[in-house]
Amino acid sequence: MIPEFENPERLWTLLLLPVLVIVYLVLLRLKGRVALRFTNTGVLNRVVGAQRRWTRHLAVAMSLASLVALGLAYANPLGTERQPRERATVVLVVDTSLSMSAEDVEPSRLEAAKAAAGTFVENLPDSFNVAVVALSGRPSIVVPPTTDRGVTQRAIAALELADGTAIGDSIDAALRAVDQAPPGEDDEEPAPAMVVLLSDGASTEGAAPDQAVSRAKGRDIPVFTIAYGTQNGFVDIDGQRENVAPDTATLERIAVETGGRSVDADDAESLATAYRQIGSVVGYEDVKKPITAQYAFAALGFAIVAALGAVMMAARWPR
Numbered sequence: 452m453i454p455e456f457e458n459p460e461r462l463w464t465l466l467l468l469p470v471l472v473i474v475y476l477v478l479l480r481l482k483g484r485v486a487l488r489f490t491n492t493g494v495l496n497r498v499v500g501a502q503r504r505w506t507r508h509l510a511v512a513m514s515l516a517s518l519v520a521l522g523l524a525y526a527n528p529l530g531t532e533r534q535p536r537e538r539a540t541v542v543l544v545v546d547t548s549l550s551m552s553a554e555d556v557e558p559s560r561l562e563a564a565k566a567a568a569g570t571f572v573e574n575l576p577d578s579f580n581v582a583v584v585a586l587s588g589r590p591s592i593v594v595p596p597t598t599d600r601g602v603t604q605r606a607i608a609a610l611e612l613a614d615g616t617a618i619g620d621s622i623d624a625a626l627r628a629v630d631q632a633p634p635g636e637d638d639e640e641p642a643p644a645m646v647v648l649l650s651d652g653a654s655t656e657g658a659a660p661d662q663a664v665s666r667a668k669g670r671d672i673p674v675f676t677i678a679y680g681t682q683n684g685f686v687d688i689d690g691q692r693e694n695v696a697p698d699t700a701t702l703e704r705i706a707v708e709t710g711g712r713s714v715d716a717d718d719a720e721s722l723a724t725a726y727r728q729i730g731s732v733v734g735y736e737d738v739k740k741p742i743t744a745q746y747a748f749a750a751l752g753f754a755i756v757a758a759l760g761a762v763m764m765a766a767r768w769p770r
Contacts, residue, residue, distance in 0.1 A: 457527035457741060464522040468515060475511055510760030513753045520750035530742035533735045536643070538578045540596050540632040541733060542625040543568055544648040545607070546586040546679070548616040550695035551651055555684035556718055560651055561612065563719040564679060568607050568649070571726035572600060576734060580642065582628040583607060586649075588615020588656040590624040596632040617657030618650060618701070622667055622674060629672060644672045645711070645733055647726075651680040653698035660701060664708050673711035675729045676702035681717045 456462065545568055551561035572581055580596035583606045594606040629644040646667065654660055667674055678697040685692050699715060706713035712732060716722035 454523075455529045455739065456523075457529055459526055461526040462522065464525055465519065468518060468522075471515065471518070506760050506763050510757045513757035513760065517750045517753035517757060520746050520753060524743050524746035524750060528742050528746055529739045530745075531737045532740050534738055535576065535734060536579075536736050537576075538580075538642040539576075539733070540580045540582070540629055540642050540644040541575060542582045542584060542596070542628045542644070542646045543572065543607075544584040544586050544590075544621050544625050544646060544650075545610055546616065546650040546652070547610050547613050548587055548652060548655075549612055549614060549688060550616070550680075550684070550686055550693075552612055553651070553680060553684040553686050553695050555681045556679075556722070560680055560684070561610065563722060564649055565607050565610060567719065567722045567726050569604050570723065571647070571730055572603050572607070574727075574730055579734075580632050582625075582631070583610075584621060584624045584628060585610055585613065586616065586618065586621040587613035588617050589613070590617055590621040590657075592624055592628045592631070595628060615656040616650065616652050616654055618648075618654040618705075619660040619663040620657035621648065622646065622660065622663035622705075623658075625674075626663075626666060626670065626672065629670075643736070644670075646672060646674040647677070647729055647733070648674055648702070648705070649677040649679050650702060651678075651684070651697050652695050653701065660705060664705050667709045672709065674705050674709040675711040675733070676706045676713045677722070677725050677729070678702045678713065678715045679717075679722065 545564055547561065551559070551564065553560050556563045575581060577598065577600075580598055581594075581600075581603050582596040583593040583603060585591050585593050593610070594603055597603065625646040625648070629646075632642065632644070634641075664674070678699040680695065680697050682696040684695045686695055687693075697715075699713075703713040705711070712729060714725040714728055716725040
């Protein structure tokens with residue numbers, strides 16, 4: 452991975468390294484010519500002592516490595532550090548279609564989903580604004596973004612079954628919810644927003660998800676998806692038994708295209724795990740920070756090794 456630098460224009464100092472290497476090679480060549488003048492190898496041995504060729508090369512190599520590290524440190528390298536977000540807007544989209552009455556997840560898909568969603572919201576930082584959208588044939592914003600966890604929890608607990616599944620329209624509803632988030636303080640950028648969408652079936656109504664996904668991507672709002680339920684889940688509607696397996700392919704595509712993450716959950720335990728995984732991403736962000744000290748420390752280490760090599764060449768060790 453190529454490191455990033457706060458002052459990349461300072462990397463020009465590294466151009467001096469090839470010059471030093473060339474100078475070193477030239478000096479070696481000149482020294483070799485001088486050595487040829489001594490025909491008595493005993494005399495030559497007394498002149499140059501018992502120093503070893505590898506010691507000299509090691510000292511030079513470590514000196515050059517130290518200079519490289521110093522040159523990189525001079526350009527102020529940047530590293531990535533994960534730290535908790537101070538604020539964000541999270542829109543929780545929960546499927547309330549009739550398929551959520553399936554009991555392949557005890558006590559039912561909807562009840563288990565409500566419990567897991569409540570735990571997820573409770574574990575988010577208090578400073579986060581949380582909105583709730585009910586995913587059905589006619590999606591609605593149940594609660595606009597708020598930091599009042601009591602209001603959010605009551606809204607989740609009150610979710611009820613409804614007809615239809617309109618995933619695309621639900622994403623659009625989530626984007627409208629983001630627009631309702633309270634403004635930040637003066638000169639403060641809008642809080643980053645993200646959508647967490649749980650669905651147990653394929654989209655059956657409304658616009659295709661593709662356009663809504665494009666709008667979310669254009670606004671840099673990632674959609675994290677949870678494909679919920681088992682492949683053998685079923686419900687009885689109008690006297691007919693229908694399979695209600697989750698559309699994992701569509702949900703995965705939504706997550707990938709918007710920069711989110713897709714997770715599968717087929718029981719209450721895996722659903723809780725899915726929310727924890729998403730929470731570990733939603734609650735943190737990658738921040739660029741200077742790591743100049745690390746490069747300076749490396750340069751010091753190389754310099755110490757080079758100095759030891761120089762001492763070994765200069766000292767006359769007893770035989």
